[in-house]
Amino acid sequence: MVLDGEVSVPHFQWDERSGRKRALGFRYRDVVDYLRNSGIDFRDRVFDLVACPDLSLDSDMDLRSYQVEALESWFSNRRGVLVLPTGSGKTFIGLKAIERLNTSSFIVVPTLDLVDQWISKADKFNVEVGEFTGRKKDLCPITVSTYDSAYNSAGRLGNRFKFVVFDEVHHLPSEGYQHIAEFFASPYRLGLTATYEREDGRHEKLTELLGGKSYEIETDELAGDYLSKYSIERIKVDLTPEEKDRYEENVEVFRDYLKKTNIRMRGASDFKKVVMRSGNDPEAWKAVRSRNKARKIAYNSSSKLDELSNLLGRHKDDRVIVFTRYNELVYRISKRFLLPAITHKTNKSERKEILNRFRDGEYSGLVSSQVLDEGLDVPDANIGIILSGTGSSREYLQRLGRILRPSGKKARLYEIVSSGTGELRTSSRRRSSVN
Incomplete structure (x- = not known):
């Protein structure tokens, strides 16, 4: 937005290049409100909307009671983030918002798989849905894009749509992606996610960019009526004597370095200090490498596979997803x-075939690394087994969400962790989100 003359308006700053005052696109609504409330005459030439004939959007979508509550909460300001568990139908709320606004809408998602899913579900409107990705560059009244493509073209797309939807909105506050929201002038803004908070604290940017959290409902509030009832069990296993020796040997190298440098490990930021030093300090590099080796020993313990065997035998009549952190362990389990x-190496056609066979019951289980955590429409399962993962509560909630579809069976999530290792702390940190 560009401002001529001497009028003082919030959010505008002098721009040397243009010789005018300018404001970022996301300030559009606040600026217009200010001008109107101040009785200042102005001409609005911000938007060059995608050709959008009278859409008259209508669908046969009926929302559940909590989805209606979420949508009405958002409509009170037409800005904000809705926080609902994985599997609770966030996409349908977004589509219903598009239907009610009946205006040009741009949807941003993290993966091409989610692009395909949104386009497929938007078919309910009986209008052409565009795709703006590395595969296609078609702009339609309703267009779906990835964060990467939207970021690369935000400067020229920012005035083309009145409504912008950010799916998996926890991606948005990153230093790069936040510019999408800044450059878009869209007065109507919706964020969707199962996990609002980020470990780096940057979720606080969402208040400025989208209006903050406008509705939240937790997993336990939906379990039983709309999502499966569930239980969580942590199973501790011992490292083998040989694994324990190797684990302690590597941990000791890391501890010795911390003592020598007087670095106290109080959080992720302290570990980052060691990682940064490793670029020019051989001892720091050795310490980081030893710590990673120790973690891998704990995460990939052979005792975990023995316990996994017991669980698979116990749940041979259930539908099981096994989650791990490392691809190497995925392939060992698969074999x-x-x-x-x-894994991320599985091509799209093979992945689709596996998921279809799992959906049809031909496969009763599957194993994956982090690729199933987000962005894929995974068929119903009722047993989840976590063999390894990060301390991220987001990852944990997404994995839990994979088994909470309303299949009728009680869901159960198992965590298999190695006793006497740092994995216990990692497990406790990620579980804090649901405990």
Whole structure:
């Protein structure tokens, strides 16, 4: 937005390049409100909207009671973030918002798989839905894009749509992606996520960019009526003597470095200090490498596979997803237990075939690394087994959400962790989100 003359308006700053005062696109609504409330005459030439004939959007979507509450909460200001568990139908709330606004809408998602899912579900409107990605550059009254493509073109897309939806909105506050929201002038803004908070604290930016949190409902409030009832069990296993020796040996190298440098490990920021030093300090590099080796030993303990065997035998009549952090362990599990594997190396057609066979019951289980945590429409399962993962509560909630579809069976999530290792702290940190 550009301002001529000497009028003083909030959010505008002098721009040397243009010789005018300018404001970022996301300030559009606040600026217009200020001008109107102040009785200042102005011409609004911000938007060059995508050709948008009278859409008359209508669908047969009926929302559940909590979805209606979420939507009405958002409509009170037409800005904000809705926080609902994985599997609770956030996409349908977004589509219903588009239907009610009946205006040009731009949807931003993290993966191409989610692009395809949104386009498929938007077919309910009986209008052409555009795709703005590395595959296509078609702009329609309703257009779906990835964060990467939206970021690369935010400067020229920012005045083309009145409504912008950010799915998996926890991605938005990153230093790069936040510019999408800043450059878009869209007065109507909706964020959707299962996990609002970020470990780096940057979720606080969402208040400025989108209006903050306008509705939140937790998993336990939906379990039983709309999502499966569930239980969580942590199973501790011991490292083998040989694994324990190697674990302690590597941990000691890391501890010795901390003592030598007087670095106290009170959080992720302290570990980052060691990582930064490793670029020019051989001892720091050795310490980081030893710590990573120790974690991998704990996460990939052979005792975990023995316990996994017991659980798979106990749940042979259930639908099981096994989650791990490392691809190496995915392939070991796949080979030993004859479970189909999905990693980032699995091509799209093979992944689709595996998920379809899982959906049809031909496969009763599958094993995956972090690729199933977000962005894929995973068929119903009722047993989840976590063999390893990060301390991220987001990752944990997304994995829990994979087994909470309303299938009728009680869901159960198992965590298998190595006793006497740092994995216990990692497990406690990620579980704090639901405990």
